[in-house]
Amino acid sequence: MSEPNVGATFPQFRTQAIRAIHDPMLQRAIDGATLNFRTGRASALEELPDADVLRDHFKTIRSSTLARLADHLETFERNATAAGAQVHWARDAAEARGIVLSIARDHGADLVVKSKSMASEEIHLNQALAAAGIDPVETDLGEWIIQLAGETPAHIVGPALHKTREQVAELFSQEAGRVMPPDDIPGMTELARGILREKFLAAGIGISGGNIAVAETGTVVLVTNEGNGRLVTSAPPVHIAVVGIEKVAPTWDDAAAWLQLLARSATGQPLSIYTTAITGPARADDPDGPQEVHVVFLDNGRSRQLGTQYEEVLQCIRCGACLNACPVYQEVGGHTYGHPYSGPIGAVLVPLMFGLEEYAALPHASSLCGACLEACPARIDIPRMLLALRAEEVQRHVVSRPEHFVESAAATVMAHPRLYRTFTALGRFFQRPFVRKGGLRPPGPLNLGGDRALPALAKRSFRAQWSELEREGGSDGLSA
Numbered sequence: 001m002s003e004p005n006v007g008a009t010f011p012q013f014r015t016q017a018i019r020a021i022h023d024p025m026l027q028r029a030i031d032g033a034t035l036n037f038r039t040g041r042a043s044a045l046e047e048l049p050d051a052d053v054l055r056d057h058f059k060t061i062r063s064s065t066l067a068r069l070a071d072h073l074e075t076f077e078r079n080a081t082a083a084g085a086q087v088h089w090a091r092d093a094a095e096a097r098g099i100v101l102s103i104a105r106d107h108g109a110d111l112v113v114k115s116k117s118m119a120s121e122e123i124h125l126n127q128a129l130a131a132a133g134i135d136p137v138e139t140d141l142g143e144w145i146i147q148l149a150g151e152t153p154a155h156i157v158g159p160a161l162h163k164t165r166e167q168v169a170e171l172f173s174q175e176a177g178r179v180m181p182p183d184d185i186p187g188m189t190e191l192a193r194g195i196l197r198e199k200f201l202a203a204g205i206g207i208s209g210g211n212i213a214v215a216e217t218g219t220v221v222l223v224t225n226e227g228n229g230r231l232v233t234s235a236p237p238v239h240i241a242v243v244g245i246e247k248v249a250p251t252w253d254d255a256a257a258w259l260q261l262l263a264r265s266a267t268g269q270p271l272s273i274y275t276t277a278i279t280g281p282a283r284a285d286d287p288d289g290p291q292e293v294h295v296v297f298l299d300n301g302r303s304r305q306l307g308t309q310y311e312e313v314l315q316c317i318r319c320g321a322c323l324n325a326c327p328v329y330q331e332v333g334g335h336t337y338g339h340p341y342s343g344p345i346g347a348v349l350v351p352l353m354f355g356l357e358e359y360a361a362l363p364h365a366s367s368l369c370g371a372c373l374e375a376c377p378a379r380i381d382i383p384r385m386l387l388a389l390r391a392e393e394v395q396r397h398v399v400s401r402p403e404h405f406v407e408s409a410a411a412t413v414m415a416h417p418r419l420y421r422t423f424t425a426l427g428r429f430f431q432r433p434f435v436r437k438g439g440l441r442p443p444g445p446l447n448l449g450g451d452r453a454l455p456a457l458a459k460r461s462f463r464a465q466w467s468e469l470e471r472e473g474g475s476d477g478l479s480a
């Protein structure tokens with residue numbers, strides 16, 4: 001069962017990051033997986049006649065949809081209800097869990113099968129089901145692996161991306177009660193298939209997320225690669241889709257642009273292997289399908305972002321491209337972020353939705369290099385929002401008192417040229433014993449750079465050199 005979120009205050013993030021950086025197996029697993037995703041994405045976008053034009057178009061679709069989000073959600077509800085589905089509205093995680101549990105109780109379900117859903121991770125649905133005596137079984141292979149390991153997803157798209165083949169074989173061996181060699185991939189797949197197929201047939205309820213909710217027909221679209229999504233949505237008699245309210249697309253034309261970019265950005269595929277569209281329960285002449293379909297729309301802090309400088313965060317389609325591009329994610333991995341939403345999008349989304357204090361380190365988990373913005377199919381300006389969150393931390397005194405004091409003092413000094421000159425002159429004098437090879441290496445707690453040397457103040461300031469050159473009548477050839 002997934003653990004609850006652990007948070008990411010500064011000490012927590014630092015501890016978790018150090019652990020991840022010193023884990024060679026983890027580093028190898030992340031490097032390999034993110035490189036594959038990045039190269040796949042690059043070649044898949046090259047196949048499009050003009051990927052940049054499509055991305056601009058998609059950005060427009062996403063922002064105009066959010067501008068009339070309530071209207072589109074009402075249209076979805078009307079059309080989904082007309083098709084026989086039941087639409088529910090959950091203001092927060094507790095309400096969403098309550099809705100799912102009450103449907104499960106009404107049907108006397110003691111086993112549910114699930115396809116991969118970040119929304120259900122977000123609301124800790126598995127823990128709630130287990131506490132109510134209902135067995136939740138993840139059926140996406142990656143999700144099943146981390147369920148067996150008792151972990152949370154390490155990546156939005158590849159939840160078990162941090163696991164090596166050897167670690168997976170160990171988990172499967174425990175499940176099978178016999179040794180599974182790491183090279184026996186067909187054997188491990190067969191084991192998973194054998195166990196999970198029985199669960200599909202026995203489950204009273206199938207639970208999925210929803211990649212897109214198409215308003216004009218009231219359809220939930222699921223994008224999967226393993227076929228488990230189809231079994232989850234068609235084998236059990238009842239299907240529940242838990243969908244974030246921002247996932248709505250007004251029309252199928254909008255959904256088509258979305259689909260063109262989603263799999264390309266996520267895994268480098270032109271389309272995922274399965275694209276499943278669910279419009280209400282099975283019709284009388286359908287060979288299979290659920291007799292009941294429920295769509296649970298989840299707010300959980302999303303509507304709070306509408307109309308703010310962070311509204312753009314709701315344009316995210318959870319493709320994971322920003323994680324693969326991020327140099328920080330590549331080093332620290334997903335679990336360091338202390339929440340299932342990790343990487344650059346998690347660094348914005350999680351503090352906004354689940355508390356800036358509890359996740360204070362996340363807006364700082366970025367070099368602001370802009371790789372996430374460059375990779376994002378919706379061109380979401382993550383660096384801008386990270387900076388805005390950092391500014392909020394200062395205004396709300398979320399940063400520690402000593403840090404707040406140091407930053408305020410630095411701001412005062414920099415705003416007053418005389419003070420600045422005085423302090424840099426003092427710094428130049430007092431740094432002398434600690435300068436080695438041009439780098440500053442003060443002792444003990446003063447060594448803020450850790451293993452790396454901070455740059456020492458230059459012997460003569462730029463201003464001093466400039467004034468001297470002006471006096472001599474030229475400004476070429478400043479020395480370092």
Ligand code: SF4
Pocket residue numbers: 156265315316317318319320321322323345372375376377378379380
């Ligand atoms: S922010 Fe952009 S790149 Fe990152 S997961 Fe969301 S849509 Fe994908």
